[in-house]
Amino acid sequence: MKYISTRGQAPTLEFEDVLLTGLASDGGLYVPETLPEFSKEQIRSWRGLPYHELAFHIIQPFVAGAIADDELATMLEETYGVFAHKAIAPLAQIDHNEYVLELFQGPTLAFKDFALQLLGRLLDHMLQKRGEKAVIVGATSGDTGSAAIEGCKRCDNIDIFILHPYQKVSEVQRRQMTTILADNIHNIALEGNFDDCQSMVKASFGDQSFLKGERRLVAVNSINWARIMAQIVYYFYASLNLGGPDRAMAFSVPTGNFGDIFAGYLARKMGLPINQLIVATNQNDILHRVMSANKYEKHPLAHTLSPSMDIVVSSNFERLLFDLYDRDGVVLADLMARMNNETVELDSQRLAKARELFDSYAVDDDTTVDTIRTVFDETGYLLDPHTAIGVKAARATRRSETDPMITLGTAHPVKFADAVEKAGLETPALPHHLTDLLSREERYKVMPNDLSAIQSFIAQEVFGQ
Numbered sequence: 001m002k003y004i005s006t007r008g009q010a011p012t013l014e015f016e017d018v019l020l021t022g023l024a025s026d027g028g029l030y031v032p033e034t035l036p037e038f039s040k041e042q043i044r045s046w047r048g049l050p051y052h053e054l055a056f057h058i059i060q061p062f063v064a065g066a067i068a069d070d071e072l073a074t075m076l077e078e079t080y081g082v083f084a085h086k087a088i089a090p091l092a093q094i095d096h097n098e099y100v101l102e103l104f105q106g107p108t109l110a111f112k113d114f115a116l117q118l119l120g121r122l123l124d125h126m127l128q129k130r131g132e133k134a135v136i137v138g139a140t141s142g143d144t145g146s147a148a149i150e151g152c153k154r155c156d157n158i159d160i161f162i163l164h165p166y167q168k169v170s171e172v173q174r175r176q177m178t179t180i181l182a183d184n185i186h187n188i189a190l191e192g193n194f195d196d197c198q199s200m201v202k203a204s205f206g207d208q209s210f211l212k213g214e215r216r217l218v219a220v221n222s223i224n225w226a227r228i229m230a231q232i233v234y235y236f237y238a239s240l241n242l243g244g245p246d247r248a249m250a251f252s253v254p255t256g257n258f259g260d261i262f263a264g265y266l267a268r269k270m271g272l273p274i275n276q277l278i279v280a281t282n283q284n285d286i287l288h289r290v291m292s293a294n295k296y297e298k299h300p301l302a303h304t305l306s307p308s309m310d311i312v313v314s315s316n317f318e319r320l321l322f323d324l325y326d327r328d329g330v331v332l333a334d335l336m337a338r339m340n341n342e343t344v345e346l347d348s349q350r351l352a353k354a355r356e357l358f359d360s361y362a363v364d365d366d367t368t369v370d371t372i373r374t375v376f377d378e379t380g381y382l383l384d385p386h387t388a389i390g391v392k393a394a395r396a397t398r399r400s401e402t403d404p405m406i407t408l409g410t411a412h413p414v415k416f417a418d419a420v421e422k423a424g425l426e427t428p429a430l431p432h433h434l435t436d437l438l439s440r441e442e443r444y445k446v447m448p449n450d451l452s453a454i455q456s457f458i459a460q461e462v463f464g465q
């Protein structure tokens with residue numbers, strides 16, 4: 001499988017290089033040159049397969065040539081073997097024909113485990129084969145950092161440095177990162193905010209001389225293609241468990257960087273019958289404003305009760321625009337440049353085409369809390385604030401009563417106690433594999449907001465001098 005950049009000017013790459021590359025050299029994002037397509041008959045034949053076997057069928061075409069089939073199969077079995085629920089992605093029913101797909105059964109209790117558990121293993125495998133070692137540097141306001149650390153803790157060929165804003169992440173979120181004591185895991189608490197953490201990461205990718213040309217720097221944020229690839233699988237899994245592919249479904253997706261919902265869009269292009277995809281946002285609603293009013297305009301960041309969806313721009317939206325603009329990299333490069341600087345209106349016919357599949361809806365904090373309360377009162381089922389936004393958007397924009405409506409449950413409510421308490425409900429206990437989290441030994445380094453200090457620390461840890 002070959003991969004091309006959305007801006008048309010970067011070299012075409014094989015999977016192996018896409019995995020190890022972040023942004024394309026022209027500033028674009030890599031996408032597959034062609035997608036595998038599956039017939040209904042083929043999809044039907046996967047009914048009843050365990051999650052990791054289904055994942056093999058869907059992922060194999062994307063990595064063919066880079067990873068041997070038996071190695072991929074083993075990797076997938078190990079990846080999903082660490083999940084706490086044997087179904088990996090169980091469905092919970094919250095109303096007639098309405099479901100939550102629980103994507104929070106992984107080690108860090110959020111859906112990012114689906115991709116990052118696999119990504120760590122893929123990277124380590126590829127580096128081992130090449131006889132190389134890599135350094136991952138990432139910034140986190142919560143979920144991504146812990147999922148990346150969990151995904152890399154057994155990787156022999158990777159050192160991972162995660163920067164979080166000192167005293168600005170919740171105790172559970174911090175401890176999910178800092179209690180992983182493997183030698184290749186390095187937690188930095190930066191005296192600054194999340195943007196400062198991100199600036200450090202960006203600057204380090206821009207000038208990698210602190211790694212002396214001896215180590216490669218790898219990105220694990222949601223622009224990494226392999227993350228999207230892993231997320232396609234659970235759309236198939238959910239559908240197959242509710243009568244797919246002989247029945248079409250609707251999915252509502254709590255959205256920040258548009259990675260998760262883009263995977264749903266790809267699942268549909270690969271042959272899965274999906275009639276509706278709902279972009280559910282919090283008050284950071286740039287995607288809702290462009291979908292509903294054709295106005296792409298950056299607003300200042302708002303801090304909400306659903307912090308994992310607090311974004312100003314949505315990086316993976318570019319991958320959808322690439323298709324909407326007939327995969328014309330030159331046109332897209334120009335559009336992206338304008339979107340960076342000014343308010344932009346999309347071509348109305350192209351947007352209309354997107355709206356045939358996508359709906360959008362924005363949910364404020366009060367409504368998020370009300371939804372948590374309402375669903376709990378109706379069913380006794382406790383939603384986290386991100387998932388609650390998905391459920392609200394699903395109920396507000398649903399097109400069909402007969403197609404099952406599936407909201408992606410992106411996090412476990414225990415991670416977001418604020419919102420649960422605001423709904424007047426009790427925070428649930430930590431799942432049993434985490435019950436001693438609050439008493440485990442922690443390891444992290446508090447550091448000043450100073451790039452050269454951070455980079456020398458990384459070099460010192462990696463090269464040991």
Ligand SMILES: *Cc1c(COP(=O)(O)O)cnc(C)c1O
Pocket residue numbers: 110111112143144222254255256257258259260261308309386410411
């Ligand atoms: C990351 C995250 C999201 C947003 O996912 P995107 O792929 O960025 O759209 C939603 N909910 C939770 C809990 C997350 O951690």
